[in-house]
Amino acid sequence: MPVSMEICGNGHVAYYVLADPWLISDLTALYTQDTQYRGTVNFKVHTLVNCTEAQRVPVNMVASRGCISKKY
Numbered sequence: 098m099p100v101s102m103e104i105c106g107n108g109h110v111a112y113y114v115l116a117d118p119w120l121i122s123d124l125t126a127l128y129t130q131d132t133q134y135r136g137t138v139n140f141k142v143h144t145l146v147n148c149t150e151a152q153r154v155p156v157n158m159v160a161s162r163g164c165i166s167k168k169y
Contacts, residue, residue, distance in 0.1 A: 102127045104134055110143050111135075116150035121157055 099119035105112050111131050115124070135142050 098123065100124045100127060102131060104142075106143075108138060108142070109140065110145055113144065113146045114150065115146065115148050117152050119151060119155065121155050 099116050100123040101114045103112050104110070111134070113124070113127070131144075
């Protein structure tokens, strides 16, 4: 899968990896899992995104409003 997420750092980090070819929908598909996890803990969870395997940005990236914007 071009976008993956794992919880690491003793649960304090949501670590995303983006690799080509990836789409906005690949990223937003993980938001439910991310949000559900954050709802089960009583501490801040930081997000770290590794883009070293992505050479391009999807064409619809600017038009997308699917980003996590909720304050945790």
